[in-house]
Amino acid sequence: MNLYGIRAIYLYEMHRAWRTLMQSLATPVISTSLYFVVFGAAIGSRMAQVEGVSYGAFIIPGLVMLALLTESVSNASFGIYMPRYNGTIYEVLSAPVSFVEILIGYVGAAASKSIVLGFVILLTARLFVDYEIQHPVWMVGFLVLTALTFSLFGFVIGIWADTWEKLQVVPILVVTPLAFLGGSFYSISILPPLWQKITLFNPVVYLISGFRWSFYGISDVSPMISLGMTLVFMLMCLAAISWIFRTGYRLKS
Amino acid sequence: MHSTISVRNLSKIYDGGFQALKNINLEIQRGEIFALLGPNGAGKTTLISIVCGLVNPGEGQVLADGHDIITDFRAARAKIGLVPQELTTDSFETVWNTIGFSRGLFGKPANPAHLEAVLRELSLWDKRNTRIMKLSGGMKRRVMIAKALAHEPQILFLDEPTAGVDVELRRDMWEMVRRLRASGVTIILTTHYIEEAEEMADRIGVIHKGEIVVVEDKSALMKKLGKKQLTLQLQSPMTTIPPELADYPLELSADGNQLVYTFDTQGDRTGIAGLLRRLSDHGIDFKDLNTSESSLEEIFVNLVRSRT
Numbered sequence: 338m339n340l341y342g343i344r345a346i347y348l349y350e351m352h353r354a355w356r357t358l359m360q361s362l363a364t365p366v367i368s369t370s371l372y373f374v375v376f377g378a379a380i381g382s383r384m385a386q387v388e389g390v391s392y393g394a395f396i397i398p399g400l401v402m403l404a405l406l407t408e409s410v411s412n413a414s415f416g417i418y419m420p421r422y423n424g425t426i427y428e429v430l431s432a433p434v435s436f437v438e439i440l441i442g443y444v445g446a447a448a449s450k451s452i453v454l455g456f457v458i459l460l461t462a463r464l465f466v467d468y469e470i471q472h473p474v475w476m477v478g479f480l481v482l483t484a485l486t487f488s489l490f491g492f493v494i495g496i497w498a499d500t501w502e503k504l505q506v507v508p509i510l511v512v513t514p515l516a517f518l519g520g521s522f523y524s525i526s527i528l529p530p531l532w533q534k535i536t537l538f539n540p541v542v543y544l545i546s547g548f549r550w551s552f553y554g555i556s557d558v559s560p561m562i563s564l565g566m567t568l569v570f571m572l573m574c575l576a577a578i579s580w581i582f583r584t585g586y587r588l589k590s
Numbered sequence: 591m592h593s594t595i596s597v598r599n600l601s602k603i604y605d606g607g608f609q610a611l612k613n614i615n616l617e618i619q620r621g622e623i624f625a626l627l628g629p630n631g632a633g634k635t636t637l638i639s640i641v642c643g644l645v646n647p648g649e650g651q652v653l654a655d656g657h658d659i660i661t662d663f664r665a666a667r668a669k670i671g672l673v674p675q676e677l678t679t680d681s682f683e684t685v686w687n688t689i690g691f692s693r694g695l696f697g698k699p700a701n702p703a704h705l706e707a708v709l710r711e712l713s714l715w716d717k718r719n720t721r722i723m724k725l726s727g728g729m730k731r732r733v734m735i736a737k738a739l740a741h742e743p744q745i746l747f748l749d750e751p752t753a754g755v756d757v758e759l760r761r762d763m764w765e766m767v768r769r770l771r772a773s774g775v776t777i778i779l780t781t782h783y784i785e786e787a788e789e790m791a792d793r794i795g796v797i798h799k800g801e802i803v804v805v806e807d808k809s810a811l812m813k814k815l816g817k818k819q820l821t822l823q824l825q826s827p828m829t830t831i832p833p834e835l836a837d838y839p840l841e842l843s844a845d846g847n848q849l850v851y852t853f854d855t856q857g858d859r860t861g862i863a864g865l866l867r868r869l870s871d872h873g874i875d876f877k878d879l880n881t882s883e884s885s886l887e888e889i890f891v892n893l894v895r896s897r898t
Contacts, residue, residue, distance in 0.1 A: 339664065345694025349687075356682065424678030428737065431642040431672050432695040433664040590604055590645045 342434035346442025347449075350416050354450050361412075362454060365404045369458050372400050373465040376522060381466075387524055388555045393466035397459070398549040399521030402483065405455045406516050406541065409484050410508045413447035413491030418504050421495075421587070430589065436582035440492065447488040448481070455480050468552060475560070476551035482567050483544050487512075489574035496578075496587050515541045520549075525557045540570050593653075594620040594669075594745055594776045595641065600650030602636055602800075610636040612800040614650070623767065623777045625791035625808075627784065627890055633800040634780040635675070638747050642672045654745060668696060671743030675750040677730045681723035685714055685733055688722065689740045696741035708739050711766065728759045735766070746770060748779040752786060764790055784890055798894050812889065819882050820851040820862055825875035834872050838865050849876070 354361040377393035384392040420426040429439060462468065470476050491508075498504040519541030525533055536542055537558070547563025550556035556563070580586070595618035602611040610633045618624045628634045639645035641652050641659060652659045657666035680688060689705055709715040712732040717725060722733055731751070738746060748767070752760040760783075767777055767790060781787055787794055787808070794811055796803040804811065827846035838861065841850045853860045869876070 339697045341694045341697045341699060345691050348694075349691045352687065353682075420680075423680065424674075424676055425680055427644055427672070427674050427678060428692060428695060430644050431667060431670070433667040433697050434695060435664075585646055590639075 339432075339434045339438050342432060343438050343442045343445075346429070346434075346439065347446045350443060350446030351449065353416075354412070354446075361450060362457065365408055365454055366457055366461055369400050369404050370461055370465070372396070372403075373462060377465050388553075390553050390555065391466065394468040394553070395524075395549075396522055397462045397466065397468050398552050399516075399519075399545050400462070401455050401458050401480075402519075402541070402545045402548055403513075403516045403521050404458055405451050405480065405483055406487050406512050406544070407508055408454050409447060409451040409487035410491035410494065410512050412450050413444055413488040414495035414498065414504055414508070415491075416443045416447055417492055417495035418498055422501075426588070440489075440578060440582075444485065444488045444492050447491060448484040451484040451488065452480060455484065470552050471554050472551040476548065479544070479548045479551055479563070479567070482564075482571070483548070486567055486571040486574060489571060489578060493574060493577045493581070496581050499587065515539050516545075520545045520557060524555075540566060543567060593617040594655050595778065596651075596653040597637070597641070598651045598653075600637075600640065600647060600652060602633075602640060602645070602648040610800050611640075611648070614797075614800075614802055616795060616802060616805065618776060618778060619793075620776055621771065621774055622792040623771055623779070623790050625787035625794045626778065626780045626797060627787055627794060628780075628797035629894055632797045634797055635749060636800075637797065638672070638749055638778070638780065642670055642747060643667055664697075668741070669744045671738035671741065671746045673734050673738045673746070673748045673751055675753060677727065677734065679722045679730060679733060679737075682721060684719050684721055685709070685725075685736070686718040688733065689736050692737040693740040696743075698741045704742065705740060708736050711769075712736050713762075728755050731755055731759070735763075739770075743775065745776045745778070748777065750780055752781070752783060760786070796890060796893050803893055812883075817852055817854065817883075818860075820853065820865075821880050821882070822849040822851070822869075822876040823847065823878040824849060825877050828874075832872060832874070835865075835868060838868070 373393070373396075376396055381392035381396070386392065387395045420429060434442075494504065494507050518536065519539045520536075525536050525542060525546075528536060543558060543563040543566035546557040547560045547567070550560045550563070581588070595616070597614050597616040600611055600614040601609070603609045614633075614637065616637075626634050626637070636645060640647045641654065643659060643663060647660070654666040655669045657663075657669070659666045683691075686705070686709075689708065690700065693701065693705065706715065709718055712735060714729065714732050714736060717729060722730060725733065735748075735751070751767075752763055755763070764786070767779070771777055779786075779790070791808050793805065794808050795805040824847055828842055828849070829846060831840050831842050831849075839852050841852075842848070843850070851862070851865055853862065
């Protein structure tokens with residue numbers, strides 16, 4: 338295995354994040370803080386508790402997931418799209434690195450950035466509301482798994498996109514709505530029965546539910562089902578990437 | 591001499607059905623400078639891209655230093671450095687970071703001393719902490735070369751290395767290529783500047799419509815396919831070539847002032863002495879004469895034209 342190659346891609350991507358720290362870290366932290374101020378402190382103080390948890394604390398896992406999903410997709414898609422766009426991908430394709438190593442470098446860096454962001458948002462949340470983490474190992478597990486899965490998804494988008502518009506369309510028109518409708522700000526148990534059933538087709542429901550369970554022990558679906566669905570989505574992304582690498586789709590003629 | 595690149599029965603058909611390469615067979619010897627010439631769309635870049643791993647090969651096999659580029663791609667690619675035609679760099683990175691990245695990508699541990707030597711060789715050392723976006727086009731071209739040399743390749747592909755660079759930089763690059771060759775690196779270059787191939791190459795391959803038309807030592811090619819011409823500046827203009835000179839391959843210039851005699855460089859006799867005697871016998875005087883040899887460009891154009 339070309340460990341130097343993986344390290345080079347990983348560090349190069351991490352360095353790019355450091356170079357654009359405002360965009361990589363400050364922007365999502367500020368926007369998430371605004372959610373805390375508006376929904377947690379301002380509106381949340383007038384809302385009833387949800388299954389024994391204050392509304393401000395209830396939305397923390399959802400907001401972390403919201404940032405984690407969008408940033409994982411954004412980081413990974415941009416990471417692989419940029420060298421395709423400016424032509425520097427030639428160097429990666431001509432180097433003695435396998436596709437698996439390329440994947441580890443790019444997706445590993447994208448997921449790392451999202452995980453750091455997730456922890457920074459959790460620390461920021463402390464400034465606004467008190468919360469507990471009942472199952473810290475599971476919390477970290479869900480955080481890492483989600484970051485990896487959606488970074489893989491972002492990698493697929495970064496390969497598929499051949500314009501900047503396409504690069505933006507999936508995060509904005511698909512990921513963000515799914516995160517908002519996946520129980521970031523509410524428990525799906527408050528929805529009418531039909532909508533509860535429809536909502537279960539939203540994969541983000543399982544991520545948020547499992548993540549929230551690791552905090553407060555409450556969930557819309559069983560944590561094991563959450564874990565299983567996340568793994569299924571990860572396998573789907575891996576299958577798509579495997580096909581991309583096998584065929585050279587959008588990478589090699 | 592040991593082949594460092596072996597291309598065997600290589601063909602490539604793109605998805606759209608365009609056949610870019612047709613049964614290419616090519617052996618490139620270790621330590622030589624090989625120039626691949628061909629008009630636009632001839633298949634030069636496809637061939638290089640396949641060897642370097644950028645394009646999937648169709649049929650056939652390519653070995654780099656004895657390693658199959660598909661089944662043993664790590665060993666094969668580790669030997670190769672590529673300077674593509676386009677100036678493709680990460681504009682926001684510094685020169686130092688980008689060449690460090692290139693070295694790591696090719697599986698080599700950090701070696702600041704080597705990177706420094708490469709940058710000094712290319713007169714980039716003073717620019718090491720400069721972002722690439724702030725460099726001139728010529729400097730960016732040097733950065734591309736530095737990236738290709740960062741992992742100490744044994745085989746270097748230069749795809750149109752001096753396209754769009756000024757004369758001074760072109761000369762610098764030629765010098766650098768010669769130094770690399772002297773250090774044992776095999777150089778394969780494609781170029782539109784046939785003067786460049788004539789100046790630098792040991793051997794020349796001409797590719798046209800996906801087929802290798804000829805591969806020869808440069809000097810042998812020029813000797814074999816080249817021709818010499820004797821041009822006579824006439825004392826008095828002619829309207830037609832006199833019938834007494836009909837057995838010589840002569841051409842008369844449009845203004846009638848020059849008589850051009852083409853002769854075979856490989857022949858035992860050039861026929862010049864006989865021609866001059868014949869001219870004297872028939873009272874055709876000339877005030878000056880000179881001989882010229884075909885340039886590589888003329889040979890190339892003739893080769894390609896004969897195949898069209």
